[in-house]
Amino acid sequence: MYEITEKIELSHGVYQYKVRAPQIAKKRKAGQFIILRMNEAGERIPLTIVGSDEETVTIIFQEVGKSTNILGSLGVGDHILDVVGPLGMPTHIENFGTAVCIGGGIGTAPVLPIAEALKAAGNTVHSIIGARTKDLLILEKEMEAASDKLYITTDDGSYGHHGFVTQILQKFIDDGCAPDFVLGVGPVPMMRAVAEVSRPHKILTMVSLNPIMVDGTGMCGACRVTIDGEIKFVCVDGPEFDGHLVDFGELINRNRSYLKEEKMAVEELTYHEGEKCYERSPS
Numbered sequence: 001m002y003e004i005t006e007k008i009e010l011s012h013g014v015y016q017y018k019v020r021a022p023q024i025a026k027k028r029k030a031g032q033f034i035i036l037r038m039n040e041a042g043e044r045i046p047l048t049i050v051g052s053d054e055e056t057v058t059i060i061f062q063e064v065g066k067s068t069n070i071l072g073s074l075g076v077g078d079h080i081l082d083v084v085g086p087l088g089m090p091t092h093i094e095n096f097g098t099a100v101c102i103g104g105g106i107g108t109a110p111v112l113p114i115a116e117a118l119k120a121a122g123n124t125v126h127s128i129i130g131a132r133t134k135d136l137l138i139l140e141k142e143m144e145a146a147s148d149k150l151y152i153t154t155d156d157g158s159y160g161h162h163g164f165v166t167q168i169l170q171k172f173i174d175d176g177c178a179p180d181f182v183l184g185v186g187p188v189p190m191m192r193a194v195a196e197v198s199r200p201h202k203i204l205t206m207v208s209l210n211p212i213m214v215d216g217t218g219m220c221g222a223c224r225v226t227i228d229g230e231i232k233f234v235c236v237d238g239p240e241f242d243g244h245l246v247d248f249g250e251l252i253n254r255n256r257s258y259l260k261e262e263k264m265a266v267e268e269l270t271y272h273e274g275e276k277c278y279e280r281s282p283s
């Protein structure tokens with residue numbers, strides 16, 4: 001059992017937890033993730049390891065479905081049944097020169113440890129983080145500390161630049177300041193858009209893919225993606241891939257496979273106010 005030692009609400013329905021898992025904390029590298037399960041029958045949730053200390057790993061998640069809602073109902077001192085990791089390949093870190101790290105919404109969480117590692121490797125790091133509106137922006141201070149310069153965008157113009165994160169990247173390039181390396185993490189349409197901005201300039205652009213995962217060991221095939229015409233499994237071959245080679249259309253279609261079931265599970269989930277339990281409402 002893995003104890004939750006800290007819980008912070010970063011924005012509405014977005015939580016940062018520290019979970020006691022010393023063995024994972026000692027081994028993990030930037031870009032790796034864990035899979036956790038709250039109970040025997042529970043769904044397995046893959047989450048990037050955002051940071052660690054001697055004892056704990058930090059994860060950030062958004063309540064979007066039944067399992068993440070149950071996870072969000074836990075508090076400090078509660079326990080998670082299983083935590084497996086660190087999983088996936090660590091990010092390839094080197095001194096590229098100038099790196100632009102782009103986080104879209106909750107996708108900013110996986111960007112933070114990579115921006116920190118790129119900075120530690122001697123890169124000049126410019127980061128761009130965006131959200132639909134100011135209240136949904138996360139990790140501003142942390143990203144500022146990890147970057148030489150931080151740019152902020154909101155879709156509604158309530159904070160920072162009014163527009164998408166990709167517009168700032170396009171401006172860098174238009175101004176003759178094309179970076180040597182780009183990292184983009186966020187919703188799939190954003191990652192596709194980032195790759196399309198950098199493609200004509202042949203800038204190495206890595207994206208962190210978020211397909212449906214089950215076992216996390218390369219056995220079940222749930223996280224299958226196509227990269228440059230070849231089948232890859234995100235849990236063991238990724239999660240990061242060259243954005244210019246990803247079949248984003250296939251990823252979007254595969255991620256939609258269980259939308260109906262996910263919606264039904266959330267609708268059936270009802271909370272007993274003030275209690276840390278849940279039940280299905282009568283059908």
Ligand code: NAD
Pocket residue numbers: 103104105106107110130131132153154155163164165166185186187188189190193194208209210
């Ligand atoms: P969102 O939809 O609010 O978008 C966040 C930002 O991304 C926007 O503010 C905008 O700047 C940019 N963006 C979105 N669509 C764009 C487009 N078509 N072109 C250019 N820029 C665009 O983000 P959210 O609701 O916080 O994101 C949730 C999504 O992020 C989920 O789909 C989740 O699965 C995904 N996610 C991905 C990872 C990953 O590892 N790739 C990790 C966490 C979350």
Ligand code: FES
Pocket residue numbers: 212213214215216217218219220221222223224233234235236
């Ligand atoms: Fe099963 Fe990757 S999650 S193969």
